[in-house]
Amino acid sequence: MNKSSLSYKDSGVDVYKSNMFVKRLKKIAKTTFRPEVIQGPGGFAALCSIPKKYHEPILVSSTDGVGTKIKLAMQFKCYDTIGIDVVAMCVNDIIVLGAEPVFFLDYYATSYIKIDAVSSIINGITEGCLKAGCSLVGGETAEMPGIYNDEDYDIAGFCVGVVEKTKIIDGRKITDGDVLIALGSSGPHANGYSLIHKIINDSKTDLQKTLIRGRPLMECLLQPTRIYVKNILTLIEDIDVHAIVHLTGGGFWDNIPRVLPNHTQAILEESTWEWPEIFKWIQKSGNISRFDMYHTFNCGVGMIIALHPSLVDKALQAMADSGEIAWKIGMIKTSSSNDRVVINP
Known part of the structure; x- marks a missing residue:
């Protein structure tokens, strides 16, 4: 979703429609913004400050995809739920350390961009971010004909969270009888x-x-x-x-x-x-x-x-x-x- 991410010159998508699409994505992403977001989608990178409530903040990161579940999503043209999945797989890995997810980025690659499909996926990602309380601050949407065939696509996510150093949950406190x-x-x-x-x-x-x-x-x-x-x-x-x-x-x-x-x-x-x-x-x-x-x-x-x-x-x-x-x-x-x-x- 960064400025360089959405190129339609090879897909035959009307430029006017693609511009409207980018604006719509920015608007959708903005609904997830936390107060810490300084700059979201549209630039070359996003900016986000660390929440002020932390005295000794430790950054926690996770990246993941949805594996071959995506084959079923493609088969039945189900795009929105797979967007929730990609957020969940990342934020659920972060919460195990006691960390609060702060922002999320997505990566979507396909042979050619179908605006309706991408919109549904972003809607799902947005819903996932709202459920997790983190901001969708950007991502990459790439056309890769020759790498992906027909309507094939893949999706991955990346999330960063914060935890107080003294409150990291890592299993060291586990004792007999827990x-x-x-x-x-x-x-x-x-x-x-x-x-x-x-x-x-x-x-x-x-x-x-x-x-x-x-x-x-x-x-x-x-x-x-x-x-x-x-x-x-x-x-x-x-x-x-x-x-x-x-x-x-x-x-x-x-x-x-x-x-x-x-x-x-x-x-x-x-x-x-x-x-x-x-x-x-x-x-x-x-x-x-x-x-x-x-x-x-x-x-x-x-x-x-x-x-x-x-x-x-x-x-x-x-x-x-x-x-x-x-x-x-x-x-x-x-x-x-x-x-x-x-x-x-």
Whole structure:
């Protein structure tokens, strides 16, 4: 969305319409602006100050895409939800450190620019930024014929946040007996879609006719990733959270150990929750083992929060008041085992 980003000379798009399009994008982006934004889309770069409430601010950054989920979005010409996904994948990684997302930039590349498609994607990104409380300050929209074919495209995002140095959440406070609280996901989010595509192709599933609790499978699979930022920011204002895990690629086995100190182990109780139907369909249709399901998918758990047992009831109530589906999923114990995560059936 920077001045050099939108070139239509190769796409046949009317120049007048493209100019109106750029103006519309700037107007849309402006709805997300925080007070710290000095210069947003339109220049060669954006300017943003650090919020004044921080005494020793530490910048936190994250970049991500939506993986092969984008193939489904292209197939069904669903553009807006994929915009929410790309924001979510970045801001959810930032919040695990206790950081507040401040600004976001996007990258969109395609063979030729379709104004309606780009507009829908930017609308989705804008919605995601509003949900996360961060500003959409710019980005890049690139035409790359020969690299992308027909209506193919790819999208990625980049986010910067801020955290007080003394309030960084990195797992160092985790101790034996800490309780683990789960926050529900909205579906697969943006992980495991290469396997999902294989299942769909092998089973020749009709995504529009196959229903999951009355909803087309396609709709369930394109459900946008939940953005947990505002609710977690509210939680950590009042509660001393020891660690936060974002269940993304690598699932339970790879992500939970990222925050575990040496000689600790996370014990999860599978009986505390029921997998949403979409994950039951994936497992059954793909004949996937329990181990691989937990290695590839979030299985209904978007975030896991570690905290002292005395704070569990308060945290669960706070999450319920925020509209999150939250429950006690397990605990931390001292262990020298090589198995950093155990999920009891």
